[in-house]
Amino acid sequence: xxxxxxxxxxxxxxxxxxxxxxxxxxxxxxxxxxxxxxxxxxxxxxxxxxxxxxxxxxxxxxxxxxxxxxxxxxxxxxxxxxxxxxxxxxxxxxxxxxxxxxxxxxxxxxxxxxxxxxxxxxxxxxxxxxxxxxxxxxxxxxxxxxxxxxxxxxxxxxxxxxxxxxxxxxxxxxxxxxxxxxxxxxxxxxxxxxxxxxxxxxxxxxxxxxxxxxxxxxxxxxxxxxxxxxxxxxxxxxxxxxxxxxxxxxxxxxxxxxxxxxxxxxxxxxxxxxxxxxxxxxxxxxxxxxxxxxxxxxxxxxxxxxxxxxxxxxxxxxxxxxxxxxxxxxxxxxxxxxxxxxxxxxxxxxxxxxxxxxxxxxxxxxxxxxxxxxxxxxxxxxxxxxxxxxxxxxxxxxx
Ligand SMILES: *Cc1c(COP(=O)(O)O)cnc(C)c1O
Numbered sequence: 001x002x003x004x005x006x007x008x009x010x011x012x013x014x015x016x017x018x019x020x021x022x023x024x025x026x027x028x029x030x031x032x033x034x035x036x037x038x039x040x041x042x043x044x045x046x047x048x049x050x051x052x053x054x055x056x057x058x059x060x061x062x063x064x065x066x067x068x069x070x071x072x073x074x075x076x077x078x079x080x081x082x083x084x085x086x087x088x089x090x091x092x093x094x095x096x097x098x099x100x101x102x103x104x105x106x107x108x109x110x111x112x113x114x115x116x117x118x119x120x121x122x123x124x125x126x127x128x129x130x131x132x133x134x135x136x137x138x139x140x141x142x143x144x145x146x147x148x149x150x151x152x153x154x155x156x157x158x159x160x161x162x163x164x165x166x167x168x169x170x171x172x173x174x175x176x177x178x179x180x181x182x183x184x185x186x187x188x189x190x191x192x193x194x195x196x197x198x199x200x201x202x203x204x205x206x207x208x209x210x211x212x213x214x215x216x217x218x219x220x221x222x223x224x225x226x227x228x229x230x231x232x233x234x235x236x237x238x239x240x241x242x243x244x245x246x247x248x249x250x251x252x253x254x255x256x257x258x259x260x261x262x263x264x265x266x267x268x269x270x271x272x273x274x275x276x277x278x279x280x281x282x283x284x285x286x287x288x289x290x291x292x293x294x295x296x297x298x299x300x301x302x303x304x305x306x307x308x309x310x311x312x313x314x315x316x317x318x319x320x321x322x323x324x325x326x327x328x329x330x331x332x333x334x335x336x337x338x339x340x341x342x343x344x345x346x347x348x349x350x351x352x353x354x355x356x357x358x359x360x361x362x363x364x365x366x367x368x369x370x371x372x373x374x375x376x377x378x379x380x381x382x383x384x385x386x387x388x389x390x391x392x393x394x395x396x397x398x399x
Contacts, residue, residue: 014204055257095120137168162194188260
């Protein structure tokens with residue numbers, strides 16, 4: 001029998017959809033020109049570039065002139081923070097973010113603190129992962145130049161009240177940035193309705209290619225350049241445009257927009273079946289993240305008494321690809337900073353598993369995980385001294 005290959009890590013990356021690849025291919029060969037060139041080869045590439053920009057803009061209801069292509073979500077995050085911090089230095093030196101941001105935000109904030117003397121406040125979150133708006137109102141001041149809170153969390157899927165946060169930021173003259181990498185293409189996002197000033201996006205989380213992303217910069221917002229050189233991207237981000245990737249990203253954005261309602265409904269259904277199915281079948285299981293304000297595909301559960309790494313290993317042997325914490329931090333033995341910020345005890349944070357379903361996940365995939373995982377957890381608990389102690393104290397549970 002062929003070994004099963006079951007992908008449940010759609011928050012780490014997604015496969016490129018066939019339609020996306022098909023749209024990209026001619027831009028590697030026939031339309032290979034430099035989009036800045038005057039001749040017909042340049043013009044053909046420029047057409048692909050313009051179309052991609054319009055499609056990405058349309059996904060978030062922005063004007064195409066407000067969309068600046070970057071090499072991905074991390075670059076967009078770095079640029080948004082550094083670019084606005086340096087541009088607004090004369091207004092103040094205080095930045096507010098949250099404790100559960102992606103490391104592209106957290107490590108950039110650390111850099112701004114340590115190397116450039118900015119002051120950063122890291123907002124707490126509640127047990128569901130929602131930021132504390134009262135704390136935000138307490139710590140924000142006229143010295144605050146930027147608030148950056150992620151739209152939806154990559155580990156637990158919790159969605160933040162971005163519109164309310166933006167209103168609070170603006171009331172104090174601060175700019176509002178949101179890391180929208182997980183949200184844009186997964187749930188409806190409308191920058192005009194939200195009022196945000198800057199938003200980061202990425203192609204490879206929404207069935208586009210890797211190495212392409214965008215920063216939405218609202219018309220009129222002043223930001224320093226991050227990449228210096230040629231006049232590309234309205235003189236704001238130098239470097240010959242990655243036209244094939246932009247064309248693919250545009251196609252992926254268009255497909256996400258057209259399929260949004262169905263995507264949200266179907267993924268939510270599969271995710272709930274998985275998440276609540278596991279909770280039903282496995283005792284001492286905690287569902288992490290907000291129950292309803294969460295990304296449609298993201299399930300995150302903690303199994304008491306055992307380690308996430310052991311679960312991943314046995315799942316991988318069964319052909320199921322999941323993750324514990326985010327892809328960027330696994331490899332380190334520290335529990336996820338996101339789960340710790342929820343206030344989970346070390347033990348529960350260690351025994352966490354993230355399974356993220358996507359557009360290629362089937363009903364059979366869910367059934368297979370629901371069949372495969374409970375015996376794996378039981379086996380690991382058999383080996384766990386913590387569990388053995390617990391069972392001695394609760395003999396009625398040892399059936
Ligand atoms: C994946 C991710 C990023 C990084 O995007 P890349 O395109 O991989 O650089 C940033 N923020 C969040 C929330 C993400 O999920």
